[in-house]
Amino acid sequence: MKNTMDYKGYVGSIEFSESDGVFIGKVQNIRSLISYERANAFELIADFYGVVADYLDICEKEG
Template sequence: MKGMNHKGYFAKVEFDSEDHIFVGHIIGIRDIVGFHGESVTELETAFQEAVDNYLAACNELGQEPNKPYSGNLMLRIPSEIHAAVASAAEASGKSINQWAAGVLEKESHAH
């Protein structure tokens, strides 16, 4: 399953069974930005509007918007796993970075 993504911002969505709506918020930033919709289409539109409004509000206030993620990820793993990752990357003809990015992308969209 792919997550909702707009301009590099991602969302977490839950279903509110009491109000029968989808409720979401932008994840990975310190500010709290929420949105909701009754259908998937409504939810997607509300999410995009929430991101756009957030960026516009930050611009109006002269504030730098929170960046969702930098793209840098540092992991501490046991040396045996590091060696296995290096071997798997080399066997596939990729750098550790390329190999790990592919594995992480596949797994993050698999759930």
């Protein structure tokens, strides 16, 4: 079992909050704090892909 996932060269953490009953994670190895939280693993993966895509769009616009 992995505790990370990869997308477009970015690594995201995967954790489970038992007290909240949700999966949480953060994009690793970047200066910005980008986190995500979802009720199930499939939604968490989709959210991770989305935040990475948004981050790349912002980086492209800001140069």
